[in-house]
Amino acid sequence: VPLVFRKIEKAKWYKTSAVPWLAPDALQADALSDLSTKGNKLSVYLVEDELEALKRLIAALAANRDFITKLDYALFQEDSLSNLGIRVVEEEGDTPDHVVNTWHRNLSEITVEKIVSLAEVIKNSRKERVLEKRVRALVIHALASNQIDSGRMKLGAETIADLERSVCSN
Amino acid sequence: MNTLAEIEAAADVLPPEQKQELILFLATRLRADAVRTAQSDVAELFNREWDELFEDGLESEFARKLKCVIEREGESAIDSLASVVSAPDVNEGLAAEALRVIGRMNDPLTHDKRLSLLEGALFGPAARVRDAASVGLASLDDPRAIPCVIRAINDESSSELREDMKQVLQQLEQTDSCLSSSVK
Numbered sequence: 001v002p003l004v005f006r007k008i009e010k011a012k013w014y015k016t017s018a019v020p021w022l023a024p025d026a027l028q029a030d031a032l033s034d035l036s037t038k039g040n041k042l043s044v045y046l047v048e049d050e051l052e053a054l055k056r057l058i059a060a061l062a063a064n065r066d067f068i069t070k071l072d073y074a075l076f077q078e079d080s081l082s083n084l085g086i087r088v089v090e091e092e093g094d095t096p097d098h099v100v101n102t103w104h105r106n107l108s109e110i111t112v113e114k115i116v117s118l119a120e121v122i123k124n125s126r127k128e129r130v131l132e133k134r135v136r137a138l139v140i141h142a143l144a145s146n147q148i149d150s151g152r153m154k155l156g157a158e159t160i161a162d163l164e165r166s167v168c169s170n
Numbered sequence: 171m172n173t174l175a176e177i178e179a180a181a182d183v184l185p186p187e188q189k190q191e192l193i194l195f196l197a198t199r200l201r202a203d204a205v206r207t208a209q210s211d212v213a214e215l216f217n218r219e220w221d222e223l224f225e226d227g228l229e230s231e232f233a234r235k236l237k238c239v240i241e242r243e244g245e246s247a248i249d250s251l252a253s254v255v256s257a258p259d260v261n262e263g264l265a266a267e268a269l270r271v272i273g274r275m276n277d278p279l280t281h282d283k284r285l286s287l288l289e290g291a292l293f294g295p296a297a298r299v300r301d302a303a304s305v306g307l308a309s310l311d312d313p314r315a316i317p318c319v320i321r322a323i324n325d326e327s328s329s330e331l332r333e334d335m336k337q338v339l340q341q342l343e344q345t346d347s348c349l350s351s352s353v354k
Binding site: 007009010011012014015017018019030033036062065066067068069070071072127129131132133134 | 223225226227228229263266270274297298301302305308309311327328329330331334337338341
């Protein structure tokens with residue numbers, strides 16, 4: 001069963017043990033900023049083979065940023081989307097990895113009510129963090145195995161040169 | 171004496187002990203000026219309205235400006251940042267972004283100061299700021315932070331944050347063992 005992957009910032013999803021003013025079972029409003037839509041669409045990725053696919057996806061997303069840093073994400077069952085009546089549309093992603101791009105989906109025709117329901121799903125889902133050093137290692141691996149097109153990376157020139165040096169020395 | 175040339179000429183004829191005292195006096199004043207400038211630059215950054223959302227991997231305008239201040243003012247800027255970040259009414263979002271930024275910076279001159287600011291912030295009142303401090307320490311990747319991270323894990327009330335800190339600890343321990351084996 002494929003899992004739905006959504007980039008988040010874990011600290012915005014902390015529960016009451018970390019945020020004393022928060023009522024039990026409530027969510028911080030800042031969590032909604034991790035679900036901001038464009039044209040009433042929300043970008044997610046579907047991952048089938050959890051471990052290898054996740055590594056590849058993380059590398060592709062990391063290469064699409066200004067600089068390498070940690071990456072937080074939530075993973076939840078795909079059937080949660082159909083349970084919420086959310087329309088899932090296949091639309092190619094814009095990462096430097098053409099395979100990862102085929103895993104991209106847009107959650108379409110999203111309403112405020114659906115976003116709030118989705119936030120509830122994410123609240124109870126698995127949330128993970130990959131630290132900067134590991135992210136860097138995954139990007140180097142993806143570059144070395146030609147998963148990523150270095151010409152399409154959005155990272156700064158200095159970072160790309162540094163990564164390419166690491167690929168050569170490995 | 172009104173001109174620099176006159177002051178220099180007067181300083182020139184001073185006995186050596188008094189010249190030394192003059193140098194110490196000037197150095198103290200210069201340091202005080204630098205601290206004042208850094209304090210006002212950092213305070214200005216935190217008092218401004220920022221209508222940007224901070225997102226992992228995207229360079230914010232706030233981050234760019236903070237880095238400029240640190241590169242310009244050096245350790246004084248880190249000292250000023252430490253007092254702003256630990257203030258009870260600090261904007262948590264800005265404080266968290268600042269801690270992530272100083273962890274990522276590659277500036278050997280301020281490395282130790284940044285390390286101790288991040289270590290101290292692990293024990294702050296806001297979970298979001300403690301989290302950002304641990305992320306900053308992971309970016310800095312300096313194993314000297316290990317004892318502090320262990321203490322923070324033991325003190326941490328949030329199980330979610332504790333798990334994230336354990337991940338940071340694991341990374342720092344790996345770095346430590348790599349460094350130790352490369353020394354041997």
